[in-house]
Amino acid sequence: xxxxxxxxxxFGPARxxxxxxxxxxxxxxxxxxxxxxxxxxxxxxSLQTIRSSCRLAIDMQYAETxxxxxxxxxxxxxxxxxxx
Amino acid sequence: xxxxxxNLAPETNCGLTVDPIDVDAALRxxxxxxxxxxxxxxxxxxxxxxxxxxxxxxRLEYEAYAPMAVRELETIAQEAIxxxxxxxxxxxxxxxxxxxxxxAVVVVVATPHRAEAFDACRYxxxxxxxxxxxxxxxxxxxxxxxxxxxx
Numbered sequence: 001x002x003x004x005x006x007x008x009x010x011f012g013p014a015r016x017x018x019x020x021x022x023x024x025x026x027x028x029x030x031x032x033x034x035x036x037x038x039x040x041x042x043x044x045x046s047l048q049t050i051r052s053s054c055r056l057a058i059d060m061q062y063a064e065t066x067x068x069x070x071x072x073x074x075x076x077x078x079x080x081x082x083x084x
Numbered sequence: 085x086x087x088x089x090x091n092l093a094p095e096t097n098c099g100l101t102v103d104p105i106d107v108d109a110a111l112r113x114x115x116x117x118x119x120x121x122x123x124x125x126x127x128x129x130x131x132x133x134x135x136x137x138x139x140x141x142x143r144l145e146y147e148a149y150a151p152m153a154v155r156e157l158e159t160i161a162q163e164a165i166x167x168x169x170x171x172x173x174x175x176x177x178x179x180x181x182x183x184x185x186x187x188a189v190v191v192v193v194a195t196p197h198r199a200e201a202f203d204a205c206r207y208x209x210x211x212x213x214x215x216x217x218x219x220x221x222x223x224x225x226x227x228x229x230x231x232x233x234x235x
Contacts, residue, residue: 082233
C-alpha cells in the first residue's frame with residue numbers, strides 16, 4: 001500500500017457544495033469507495049447530506065459497493081442524473 | 085443523404101452539443117433504404133416543474149460528465165441495436181443554458197418496421213434518463229434547484 005494522488009471530479013449539486021469542479025487528493029491506495037467517501041466528507045462536510053443519493057464512477061464506470069480505487073484512477077461524484 | 089445499399093452496418097450518432105440541436109439533420113441521417121420506420125423523441129425545455137408545482141421555470145441549465153456521458157450514450161445505442169435490430173440510433177443531448185421551448189435531447193431510431201422503432205426509441209430515452217451522467221438545474225425568478233427525478 002502506498003500514498004498516491006487521485007483526481008476527484010464533482011458535478012451538479014456536489015460541485016456546488018464543494019465549490020470546485022475537481023481536486024487532487026493524496027490517499028493510501030488501493031482504497032475502497034466507502035473509505036474514500038469518508039475521506040471526502042472529512043474534507044467537505046457539506047457532502048454528508050447528499051452522499052446517500054450520489055453514485056460514484058471510477059474511470060467512467062459506475063462503481064459498486066466494495067470496488068476499490070487504484071493509483072492513477074479518476075473518480076467522479078455523481079448526484080442523481082437528470083438528462084432529458 | 086439518400087442511401088441505396090441494403091444491409092448496411094448499424095450506425096450510431098451519439099454526442100453532446102452546446103449549440104441548438106439540429107433535429108432535421110439528425111432525422112435525415114437516419115433515413116436508410118433498408119429501414120421502413122424512423123421514430124424520434126424530443127425532450128423540450130418546459131415552463132412547469134414536476135418537483136416545484138406552481139413555480140415557473142425561466143430557463144434550464146444542463147451540465148455533463150462529458151466523456152462518460154458520450155460513452156454511456158454509445159453503450160445504450162449499441163444495446164438498442166442488439167435488442168431491437170435498430171440500424172441507426174442517434175442520441176444527442178444539449179448542455180449549457182436552454183431557453184424554454186428549445187430541444188434538450190433528440191433520439192432517432194431507424195428499423196425495418198415501426199413496432200421496433202417505437203420500442204427502441206423509448207428504450208434509448210428511458211435508459212438515458214437512468215444512466216447518462218447529465219444534470220439539470222431549473223432556474224426560477226427567485227432562485228434555482230437541481231432536478232432529482234428519483235421517485
